Amino acid sequence: MASLPAALASATAQRPAATRPPPHQRPARSATSQYSRQCRKRNVAPCRCDATAQAAAAPAPQVAATDQQVAFAELSASNLATCSVAVQPWSAGPGSVHTPGLGLFMTATAAAGDVVLSVPMSLCLAVDYASTSGGLALPAGSWPRVQRGILKDDALPWDVLLALALLDSLSGSGDAFWERYANSILPQPTDLTLPLCFPPELLPELQHAALVEGAAAQQERLSTLFPGLSGSMCEGGPSWLQWAFGCVRSRAFKLRDECFACVPYLDVANHHHDPSCDFRLNEQAGAVELVALRELQPGQEATISYTGAAGMTSQRLMAQYGFTPAGNPADRLQFGAAAASFDPAAVAHGAVVAVDGSGDGEAPVLLSLDRMMACLGSDDRVAAAMSGRDSFAYAALKSLPFAAEEGSAAPLSLQLSLAERLHAELEAEAAGWPTSISHDSALVQEWAAVGGGGGGGADSRLVAAVDYRLKRKALVTTCRQLLLDFMDHAPVDGI
Template sequence: FFRPGMPLNMWSTPSTLNMESGSQSSMPLLWSPPARRTIAPPVATGMLLLVACVMLWSSSAFSPVLLVLPTLQPRSEIAGMGGMKKVQPAVNNLKVYAQGEQLYAPEGSNEMSFMLAGSRSEWPKQNGVTFLTSNTFSPSIAWALATIMAGALGVFQWISHRLARCSPGSTWSCAATGPAEAEGEEQPAAAPKPRAMRIQGDGLEDNSLKKRLEQFQKVQEEHRKATRPDAGPIWSEVAEKEAAGKSLDELLTAEQLDQQMQELAGIEKMLAPKVSAPDPTFTRLASVYGVDTKLLLCSSNDGAGRGLYTAENVKKGDILLRIPAKVCLIEEGVEGNPNWDIRMSRRLLKELADPNAWNVWNAYQPLLPRPDTMALPMMLHPNLLAELQHDVMRRAGLTQQDRLRRLYPAEMPDEDADEAEYPSELQWAVGLVQSRALEAGQGNFAMVPFLDMANHTDEYPNANFSFVQQPEKAFVLQAMEDMPQGEQVFIQYGAAMDNRRKFAQYGFVVPGGNCNDRLPGMEAVRKTGSHKLTKSRISAILRERDIDVNEPIPEIVLAVLQSLPISATAPLAPEVEGDHARELGRALSALTHEFTTSTKEDMEISDKVMLGELAMDPRRLAILTYRVERKVLILTAIQLLGDLEDYCAREAAG
């Protein structure tokens, strides 16, 4: 009941000592004795007795009781056992059976226990089954224990009251420093002042604050290594103090320390990915339609949205998902048919509208992405296409919409329709097929439920999918490495895919650069052999930017280097290469005329969304990410070419 740092007497005013001077302050001592103002022992004993009895009676009469299922039996054995009665618990719809006082649950149940709510008097009436627990006391024993406990607490309170009569001159005295309170007069407590932290010295040490300060010093040191000392007011002040030979503990007060640590903890907590509880629909449908799975569908706030997470520890090579082909929607013979995606989309719409119990797609529809969350260009209103600030992508989206409008004009919105009419049901279905269909053998594509919930990674996937023929046709997702329980499963939708193709097919790009991106127009320059650049001078420019070509290079920089016409052998005069760099930079600068917003403005919006300061429509957020990545790619190339031009000018002059 009592813990270190808490006064023995709950109703007394705690005595405290200042860590530096030994005078009274606001920080409680460990196991400090109480002050003189206490409740009389008989009254305290009576109160404790009453509280203990009421708590014991209420907990025994009304609290839910946790009944542990002692046995898990196969369903076949349960069906063959005599005298079995099905029990419907009040919480968690588990199929539980009872035989006498023994409880059973089918093997494979997701939970090992359940809660049965209600008072004890109601238990025998539920489904004719009597529930007994062996961990409850009889009423007489319970009352006796309550009386003994309350009496012991009362005696303990009386002893603490007697111990409060300590001398005013003692180090552990609860009296204030001065004669007034020693004679019973009350004195107002002085407001504590901020104090500089002293980690070492005479007297007591505040170990908890010391640990927090050490953590703060570590964070501060890591921050100073990554940034300049004058990156902010706190860091510049630290630099000045250290330059003057003063230590950090003389700079920060306890209040400043707590504030800084709270800010750091708040940022870390805010940025830490949070995963929701598993989606029960995914698990239930997988069981109903014969899908073997070791995965759960959960949502995360890390930007990936919903994803598949391991329900248990898995080994490399384990089958994570097996989806029978009979529950998939397969389109055969798509080779040579440019409209196979539209034909498959119309089949999908028909399946979604079919309420037949054996039709997985009607039941699976709540798990599919909503139309207003998908940002494929062929689904976007012309106003949203313009926000891409990329004319080629805008025109490609309009071309796909015109194709659908020519084939099925009644199922497409007019060109001048409002944003609320986009996308139509047909556009949504085509978007689902284009973004989620998988190859199912030679010349076949399939819509595969459950597997389509796996997220993509540009780096190293930890799982891979395939279409197998034996023992039955099925799609299989297999682990490529050992994974602990709760780890997200990632696959690759397609290797070597640049952002332009990825956004056109899936409606998203991954922030942080894509090494498969290429600068527009540079492929033609490379083929003609004109405007060559030398590898040696490019390497020198990168070294000036503290980029080691022998170490992993940032994705954006790597994409730029793979785009530019760089030659390892052709010797060029610095004046000639400087002209090449200037002309290539001008060509890329012409592309920036499409940008109606600056990169700084876009990145400020992106940061606010990431920090939770701004809510944004999912489609507009995907559009924002696409245009930021494209702008950073082009501007990085322009900056690199500008540096190369300056480098060549210095070399020519020197």
């Protein structure tokens, strides 16, 4: 990537056209503007974790959301020519994945194809490595943390640059619009449920070594980059840079190759597996637009897809956005040494054929799908697993290396040996779980009963961690049972 020059004086550089951006997310927020006023005197970003922050995690968000709704309405009225959406309190419904927070809801009727929100690019914080105007485009302002960051290292990655810009916004060192937006709309420190924003005592609650290690490595990277921003925002909260980086990771958009931006207003939109809207960059208008995919009525939520058609594993969704969807058809188990021991070069690089016949190569040992179908027994169980109605069985099957053609399956003895190794790897993971599935289920049910799914006042990060580990345990347990059935099944017609 090209390095970024230190010149930031120009207010609004041109931004390029967008392709479909990658996922992003937003949790609940609450306004604490008095901290901004106090901290501007000290030229530091304000701590936004007070009693109001605790209210934001409570199951009745109407009072906490009032300032946010007012800020969104006033900012949109003064800056947007097209805005048929408003911020409203939001709670989980069928197909949705977030705990209670905020969402974008229609304020007018829209037909399919109508633009319901248009955000001028001049309001966005953007990094465009392919731009001839210098790479970084911010509204007019001093942006001291960004300036110092570039002076320290003019090759800082885009996500760190935008994180520094959000800290400048929070402390009032950017521009007036972003100062209010950051303090009124962006999430509270303890509402960010990305593992990289977890304190050390909460990381083990994920009970998944790969996720914990990834988050800890990211935390170490950020603290090494800018030690002065590694102090905690509040008791038990993330560091300043963790908070800002978490906001960027979960909310920023890819507008096109090498171009990334924080897009206000649009970043409030929730994820849905069947979204009501999509978004695009209208290069001629110089704006990012939210477009209705079907007819929408006032009061309906304007949702987007964070993942696109391909989806994402639950591990990636948790790491990047801080939530785990129910019934995720794109979830997968990643096997390590047990599978790779057959051929490290092939298996470690995904050179296996999945249950749907897709794949990018041939593994030396492939399982028989016909044998697995016979192991499932009843037609209903087969249909549930193959259709995704049993989401855990579907994801487990998609995680295993099946032959695309039955004739490509390995000899049965090798298949059974591979199944045994895969099962042993899952057994080892399960043996390390500090809590049981029943314990985690009871916690989730207790929180749901008290808080309607939002944790009943419990730490939202803990709620997200338990939800993640429970779903992973269910997937691991399902896959273990499938492998046991595969090994125990009596051969039929040579299978």
